[in-house]
Each structure stands twice: as structure tokens, then as C-alpha cells.
Amino acid sequence: MATMKDIARLAKVSQGTVSNVLNNKGNVSVERIKMVMNAAKELNYIINAPASQLRSQSGLAKIIAVILPNVIQPKYSAFFTSVHRIFQELNYIVLLFVTGDSPYVEKNAINTISTLRACGVVTVTSCKDAEEAYEPVKQRGGKVIFVEQEFCSNDIFIGFDYKAAGKIAAKKVLSEGCSNIGLMTGLDYYSSESMFEEGFMEYIKESGKDVSVHSIQSDYTVQLKSVLELISLCKKPDAIVTTGKNDYHVILQAYDNIICEKLPVIIAVVPSPNAENREGLNQYILDYSKLGKKVSDQMAELLDPEHNKPSSEHLYLEPDGWKNKSHENNIYFNRKGTVLNILLAASQSSEALKKMSPGFTKKTGISLNFDTMLLSDLADYLYQNPYTAEYDIVRTNLVTTPSFPLDALVPFEEHDFEQLTATMFPNVINTFSYVENVPCVIPFDISVHFLAYRKDLFSDPIISRGFFEAYGKELKVPTDYEEYNLISKFFTRSINKDSPVISGTTSILGDDTLLFTDFLLRYKNMGGIIASPKGEMVFDRDIAQEAIENYYEMLSYSIISSDSNRKDTGIITFAEGSTAMEHISTSYAPGILDLKKNYIDGRIGYEFLLGQSTYLGGGGLAILSGSKNPDGAEAFIKWACALPQARLFTLLGGTSPHAPVYKDMEILQVYPWLSLITESVNKDSMAMELSYFYRYPLEKEIGDVLRKIYNDKMEITHAGKITEEIFKKHYTGGISLARHDYSELKVKP
Helix, strand or coil, X not given: CCCHHHHHHHHCCCHHHHHHHHCCCCCCCHHHHHHHHHHHHHCCCCCCHHHHHCECCCCCEEEEEEEECCCCCXXXXXHHHHHHHHHHHCCCEEEEEECCCCHHHHHHHHHHHHHCCEEEEEECCCCCCHHHHCHHHHHCCCEEEEECCCCCCCCEEEEECHHHHHHHHHHHHHHCCCCEEEEEECCCCCHHHHHHHHHHHHHHHHHCCCCEEEEEECCHHHHHHHHHHHHHHHCCCCEEEECCCCCHHHHHHHHHHHHCCCXXXXXXXXXXXXXXXXXXXXXXXXXXXHHHHHHHHHHHHHHCCCCCCCCCCEEEECXXXXXXXXXXXXXXXXXXXXXEEEEEECCHHHHHHHHHHHHHHHHHCCEEEEEEECHHHHHHHHHHCCCCCCCCEEEEECCCHHHCCXXXXXXXXXXXXXXXXXXXXXXXXXXXXXXXXXXCCEEEEEECEEEEEEHXXXXXXXXXXXXXXXXXXXXXXXXXXXXHHHHHHHCCCCCCCCCCCCECEEEECCXXXXXXXXXXXXXXXXXXXXXXXXXXXXXXXXXXHHHHHHHHHHHHHEEEECCCCCCCHHHHHHHCCCECEEEEECCCCCHHXXXXXXXXXXXXXXXXXXXXXXXXXXXXXXXECCCCCHHHHHXXXXXXXXXXXXXXXXXXXXXXXXXXHHHCHHHHHHCHHHHHHHHHHHCECCHHHHCCECHHHHHHHHHHHHHHHHCCCCCCCCHHHHHHHHHHHCECCCCCCCCCCCCCCCCCC
């Protein structure tokens, strides 16, 4: 086997240089890094990442070991997925050990983990002597967090209050009027199961009610047999309660296929909300994805060299509680033969809505006809045809909504509006919903921009060293547009022949809205303001000039698209591995997943957009006053924009305005960039400043001027002055086109 000495001899460098290169340390030139890496490759030298590349100063490897009973049960797979995603983003190696609830297997795993010198262990232990069993890891300086099973009093434990959950389940089953109850738990060997049963029986006893409880303990491998045994034991239970150690689907399977009787009341502890809505099914959510995130955050804190907190804390997460029963039934009615014509913008959100819509038709009998237009064409159409009778419902946005005459739209009752928007982001409600202070639009989808970049390129030692040699700076994710241009330049092959990509980024010149947005983001990032809090126009033509020149410079480092029909060109070029970083809108970001099995799969990082401002986009659904079926149109909007649909809508690629969606770990695992949504929406979105301008003509004229400048059909010299004149032309005179008083709006829990 080749050694570092062999590599040094072949590469004609010192052994210390080889060590620095292989351990990613020291001040080594690009040329020497290449020599060492080429020699290592030629000698078939395999770098032991856990033992060397990822070794920290403490001598421990950047390895997180996760020990679980199994990954068959949804709660454990959700937990591991959450931990794995977070630590992978932090450049740790995450190893999974499955024990099958065997202390013997677990102790063998502990020995392996200790040998690997893992810096952290997260465990759902089956060892009653866990404190002693994990001593080998702790003696080497590794950190251990126990999850779910509370066997160790002197170590960190994170879980739920399972005794309290048992009491809540008992309260629920009694409220349903049940008296013959089957209780199915995991083995009481485990503290989570014994505490749940203790809490359940304690509440039943304290209630003083005459009820019969038959309990059975079951391992997950024999659940179906255990369910049938419990049903036989109870004779005919009117309720079955099951903990997270068992899957309620097995109970449904038994009743549907074997018992063939009406389902009793089911009280099920579940790791995440399930879309299933069976009569009698009640889901109590202990979110294991959220538990995984909490554990990961705590472990990352423990591994921080600055950490000095005690290491014996016991933390109990708040449960998500009962899955909300849908309130959809109060909007359903039989309207077979009714047809609604709906006009949408071409987007991922519109496609998601169309995929969901058969469920609405099935429940109401209302047929739906969808038309879609490009966003710019839709804006033109609505601006020119506000009283159209061709459609019942239109998707309008913060540009087109203020242009509607009040009598062109059907307003919503205040009570209905408040109920539908109660969990939406406050500034989304304010920005999208009002015409002359009257709620006429229900927010439907939102968009913000974020930065996507190639993690593998930014962390590559040869590329990083090359950037340092070229510019004397560390290669890191840009924080302003000057840095963005410099990095884009470095990654442009026509300038840097060693660039692994064609260009630094993509510029899209075919769309007015994107050109306007890119200008405004740069203008704000450079310190520009367009309106004061009192509505006075404040515009700095010098900063505007600088912003336009900055974008013009970027064109030299970009793949340029002038196709007015495509807003997702940047996603395509990025996913094909042609660019190093992109500004991407959440409206089109799910396209990254559509192209997932591509060159850059697994190599993407996501960051907030440069600077303190973001651009809040999106739109809402409105009923046109010319609608022939206003009641049906109202029913559809109440269904489509309601919280119960938000999760499914987002999983299908939409971007919901409901804030709770962005706490759902399953959604964040599918679409990791959505973790940036909440903070981005709550940043200065420029919405209030822009509300003092007539947006539709403003965007059209600014976009047209910028396109001419960027295509060298207009001199750039006086660009700042020209944009200032356009802003003045479309200034409202200090009258806000948004809702006037929204300071008391808050997202309700």
C-alpha cells in the first residue's frame, strides 16, 4: 500500500507538503496541490477521510454516529433523515447503526464508533446500562445525546413528555364516550412506552369513569398479530389507542381486511401529520423530524469549541398536538354541472394547484377549467380587461391588484377573510390582498429569491487556492454584488481557463419583472431607498447608476438568455453544471428537483440573498365581478387557499403563504431552500416602499430601458437619471396602494 512518503517521492515535494494537502492544511500553491493529488491518484492512494481529512484538532473525526432500533418505523426514518440532512450540510460524515433493539448489537456498534473516534453519537438506546455502555465514546472526548429512552440521568436527553402524552390520549378517548378501550404499546422495557401507559392509566383512574382498559405490549415486528390479539381480548373495543412504537395503519389493515367491521375510535401517536382522514381516526403528533433538528442543533452546539454548558441536560419538546380536522365540509355542496373558468400564471404553484383540483371536483361536483398565461402576458391581460366575464377566478399579484377598480372584484366577508388568512405571513396579507383597503384577494402563493451555489466548488482546495492567488481573498459565498461579480468572473472559463464551469452565473434579459427585480435588489443592497416611511419619494440616481453598471459588468461573466418565455433558464444551466451560482426564485426552484439526477445532485448549497433586503413576490386568487358562479368561485378559493391544503400544495411544488408550513421538517427535507422563507419574508421586502408607485407601468418601463441598455441599444451613461425619471412618473404622490393600517396584523398560532 502506498504511503505519504511514496507520494512525496513521486510528486517531488516534501512529506510535510503531502500531509498538508491531504489534510487540507497549510499554505500550499495550486501547482503543488495538483502535483500531490495527481501522485496520490497514480499510486491508488485512498485517503481515509474519517481518520485524516476530517480529523479535528481534538483528534476526533468529523463523524456523527446515529444508533436506532430500526428504520422501518416512520418515526425513526423521519428522525434520521432530519439529522443526516443537517450534518451533511455541516460537512460531517453521518453513519447509521441499526440495532434491532438488541443491547448486544448496540454495544458492538459502540466499540466500532469508538474505534472510528466519532466526535458525536445520537442514540435511541436499548441498553439499560447505557451510561456505562457509552463510556468508551465519552472517554475519547466524544459527545453523546440520548433520545426517546430516558435511561441516563447524568447525560443529555432530548425527547417528548411521554407521560403527558398518555394523559392527553386518555382525555381524548374519554371525550369520545368510549368505555371498552384497547391500549397497544411497545415493550414497557422502554421508558417512553412505560411512561405513556402510566400517564394513560393514571388519567383514566383519576377520571372516576367506569371504563375497561385492556392493554397489550407489542414489538413492531409482530404488530398485526398483536392487533388481532388485542381485538379478541377486548371482544369488541369501541376505541384502540396506539403509541409511536406501533403503526396505526396495521389497525386499519386488520379492520379493513380481516375483521371487516366498522372502525372503532383510533387514537394514534404519529411522528408527522398524515393526509389520511378516516372517520374515527385521531392523530396526536410527536414530530420526530423536529426532534431530529433539535438534537442536531444541540449536538452542533456541544461540538463548538466555545461550548461551556453542562452536559447533563434533559430537554422535553412540545408536541405538535392533535392533527387539525379539516374545516372543508362547511364549503362543500353538490353543484354537479357547475363549471368554473380559472386564469392562472404559468408557474410551479399553478401546476401544484391543478394537480390538487380533482379532489375539489369530487367533493363538490364543480368542474374546473384552467387557463395559464406567462406572468407578463397575464399582467397585460388583467390591466386591459379588469371587467372580463371570460373567467370566474384570476390569479392576480402585487403588480396587478392595485390596478383593479374596486367594483371589478368581489370582496370577501371580513370574517371569512380573517379565518382564511389567520396563519399567513402578515406582510403577505397586507401586500397581496387589498384594493382601496377592501379585502378582495386571498394570498395563494409567495416567492422570494435566494442564492444557490456549488458547495463542491467553493470547498475545493485547488479552486480555493486559485482564487486566493488571483485576488488575494478567501473564496466564500458572496455577501454583496461586488463579491458576486468577482466570483462570477473567476468561474468564467473565457477569463479563467481552469474554471470547472462555463460561466459564473446566468443573466435573463427577456423578462421585465426579472430585470426590474435584479435592479432593485442591487439598488437596495448598495444602500438605496425609493420611498420614506411617510411615503415621500427618495431616489438616489448615483446608486441607481452603480447598480445598473454592476449588472452590466455581470453580463461578461454570465450565460445570457433573452427568451421571454423562460424564467427558469438559470435553474437549467445551474443544474446542468454550467454555472457556479445563481439567484433563484422559490417560484421556480422546485425545477431543481425535476432535474435532480444530474451532474450537481447533492452538491448544492443555499443561502439568503445578498444584503438585508429581499423581493417579495407571488399573488392571490380573486373573484371577478363578472363571474357567472360567484358562490362556486368563493368555495374554490376557500378550499385552495386554506391551511388544510397548504402542506399538500407545498409538497407538490407550490409555495404557500401559510407560515406553519415552513416548520414542517418533511417539507424542508424535500425543499431545503424553503428553510430560508420565514426570515426572508420578514426582512425588509421593499413592499411598503413600492406601494407608493404604480407598479405595472413602472416595471414595464424600467424593464424596457434596462433591456435596451444591457443589449447595447441605449447608452448606459445616464441610466441612473433615466430610471429616476421613470420612478417620478409613476409615483402616487404619497398615497400607498397597500393596506393603510396593518400594524396589528400577526400570524396566529
